[in-house]
Amino acid sequence: MTDDTPAGRSPSRRTLLKAGLGAAALPFASPAVHAAARDVKISMQRSSVLFTVLKVKGTLAERLAPLGFTPTWHLFTSVIEPMNAGAVDIHADVADAVPIFTQSARAPLTFFARERGSPAAEAIIVPADSPIRTVGDLKGRTVGVSRGSGSHYVLAAALKRAGLSFDDIRPAYLQAPEGAAAFEQGSLDAWSIWDPFLAFAEAKRPVRAIANGTGLTSYHRYYLVNDSFVAAHPKVVATVYQALVEAGQWVKANPEAAVALLTPVWGDLPPAVVAAANARRTYQVEPVERAQLGEQQAIADTFLEAKLIPRRIDATDVRIWTPPAVKG
Template identity: 75%
Template sequence: MTDDSPRHGGALPSRRALLRAGATLAAGLACALPARAAERTLRLSYQRSSTLLTVLKAKGTLDERLKPLGFAPSWHLFTDVLGPMNAGAVDLHADVADAIPIFTQAANAPLTFYARERGAPSAEAIIVPEASPIRTVADLKGRTVGVSRGSGCHFVLAAALKRAGLAFSDIKPAYLQAPEGAAAFEQGSLDAWVIWDPFLAIAQSKRPVRVIADATGLSSYHRYYLANDAFVAAHPEVVAAVFDALSEAGRWVKQNPEPAAALLAPLWGDLPQPVVAAVNARRTYAVEPVERDGLGEQQAIADTFREAGLIPLAIDATAVRIWQPPAGRG
């Protein structure tokens, strides 16, 4: 018996007729329903130290904020952010300390500043073991000092030495990335270490240390948020939504220190909550627009790095592309 044979005393429609009817119905529904734009992906990078981006990711905030705009977030964790920034590997990049944009600008990376966190100079410091005879920056003469080459701490060390009447050549720099520096400091291979949070807070939690200077008076330690030029030009409404979400996340962290530490501790490699709380207490997490006349410290860093041969040419650190939030934001 075939499908188009009569049953129950009546003729059933043929398969061809059913297909024709189904096609007509589908066409009718397509005309009746509003067209839905295909969802696009917003690619974001972040680091372990990207507090506010980590909060947004953990809470799913951007999933909610971006959906009405036709976007969904895609998260990419990087330990070395400079390469992805120069290559334009994502749309919105991880927040970075003040030194990193100097290198991206020197490389002519197509990046736009769209936000920054207000300065937190106590989050960068020169530390020594508590039992060390070193009491001041001047006492670093002839000593081995660990520092990450080309970092904001590199600038802080150079500026601190200059303020103390010393040249960089008066010390023995040990150029180490933060994890290697942590191991060397703990093993006693360094006389002093220049480091930022959360590594600073971790070192302070492991053994008695003394801060002989932090970045106060030398560097504000702003953290900057940058995006690819083409994405900012094409989707300023998405950038605005992310800016607002970052601002709200910053207020939440400062207003809810215990829940914030509990949220972040496992995401930062199972750090003890008191360590996370110490980091959050030092950072302001106050997200604000970038103002061109507020980039003077960037110029000081650029000049120092040029003198040290870290960038190939002199640059105007204020000659960067800046996105400003719409009136009423920020």
């Protein structure tokens, strides 16, 4: 999945660096810590709202200090490669489609949390004055999408439901920022995208959604950790899990404060855009249960049919860490 700054309003590099949202893989500034503390490397992407809250408020640094750890924050525009390579310890929350690619690559990753589904936070949009009224009208059209993202699955599933495939359209594989620019410039007939880019596009110009995740995917977001890290440091993972739960509760209980916190970090987007994106996400963090991974199999099967992964996988055959409080 890929996330970066939406196009349209372009903050300067200085502004981005100040906000901690610079180029791909640019680490966030980290607080000074005792030399004996070990770093726990955490990846982030644009839509990693709860990790952003924990970073800006300093909550996770405070919680991990007694365990001898300090968080370092690493922003990526594409998360699949660092997840496959184990480049960080704890990985950004990712759309439901992303673990299919990491599992296919046999990446040594463990699921440790998920954010309950928000299907309306992904959509296929067209300009409001477009003659395209349905997904079936996408035949022969240029459709922007980020390869490997949750929106990639939404597009694949929507096409399949309409009796079409990727062979029937002209897919334009673009990172989200490039997709935003191409859509704004009229280079795309349609764009399959997620929040906050979806909310920004809706605010930038009149658009119409011809489909969203409803009926196609629940759009759960998953949090993963390297196998070796969770085996060696389960208390750190438990601390991160609980902090994520509380951050999600805070965002929903304090929507105006959450908007105020996120607006400057997201490059001073209009507050209404941030509020719209937050309203569509549940931010309800919960344990991962194997019995609830059936939808992951549907995603895997769709990607195999579309030749996006090389082999069939059992999407439920993954490693899962369960928080101590909910273990039987």
